[in-house]
Amino acid sequence: MKQILVIGIGAGDPDYVTIQAVKALNRVDVFFVLDKGEVKQDLVDVRQEILDRHVDRAYRVVEARDPERDRSTPAYAEAVHDWRRRRADVCEELIRAELADGQTGAFLVWGDPALYDSTLAIVEDILARGGVEFDYEVIPGITSVQALVAKHRTSLNRVGRPVQVTTGRRLAEGFPDGVDDVVVMLDAHNSFTGVADQDVDIYWGAYVGTPDELLVSGPVHEVAERIVATRAEARERKGWIMDTYLLRRRR
Known part of the structure; x- marks a missing residue:
């Protein structure tokens, strides 16, 4: 066989x-x-x-x-x-x-x-x-999720709290209820900008693990524009983008 x-x-x-x-x-x-x-x-x-x-x-x-x-x-x-x-x-x-x-x-x-x-x-x-x-x-x-949090020297979850993995399409509908830590994949439209008015940190990475690796982290309201610009430049330069990020609501 x-x-x-x-x-x-x-x-x-x-x-x-x-x-x-x-x-x-x-x-x-x-x-x-x-x-x-x-x-x-x-x-x-x-x-x-x-x-x-x-x-x-x-x-x-x-x-x-x-x-x-x-x-x-x-x-x-x-x-x-x-x-x-x-x-x-x-x-x-x-x-x-x-x-x-x-x-x-x-x-x-x-x-x-x-x-x-x-x-x-x-x-x-x-x-x-x-x-x-x-x-x-x-x-x-x-996974890219494991590599992402390792590169940012942070953990995927916090003690006693759940983690949700979702897509940019779903995040655009709103930050998930009952979850403070959200991993977002397949986000073609920078959906993280929709939570810039909330007390949320972002750990973003593109081409993680490759020579073209890009990393940005910080409060969403402070780094969102930088990520959008970095992402657009990288996509223009390479013709494609492969990125993911962790959103972490502060408590």
Whole structure:
């Protein structure tokens, strides 16, 4: 039977790759890479650096074009569902055509496969279709959230208090009730500016763990404009942005 490994490779620094992940990498015959185009070539380059540094056996790398997601439609959930379906089509064909019975293939996932990543859902979708048979295993990785709080030398939670992980889209609806510590991911619209009138600190980071790493922290009302400007400049320079932040309400 074919075997698929979904390997978390950390948040950007090749040193974030765990010993378990290194062992898994050295079981792989074929690595599958979804190419996001020249704009995000940096991501592919980091994956290749990880392979060069940690893999000491023969392997193949097979690339396929990552389908584009419609970011203009207000029907967000439907757009994501359609994008995942088309991604599953691509991945299913890769597994069918490029991996022989008895071989091991792998998808390398930025951060950890369990946190804001579609790979596990796509793998389950492919299995449910019944068109190709395989077993799979998940290798955890260091998330951007862990890397962020480590870089800022702070903790993710405070004693006896919950932490919520949400999106910029949800934060735009208001600071979550009953929570003082909120991690925000996938914020395309600087939703943190909406809490600038509250007593909230922000720990923000972009490209965490990479040579392009950017970090800003402080009261939101003092640093919001700086983050907005820094974020815009970085996006203009690189063509893409990958950032996250922790909001902490003072008590």
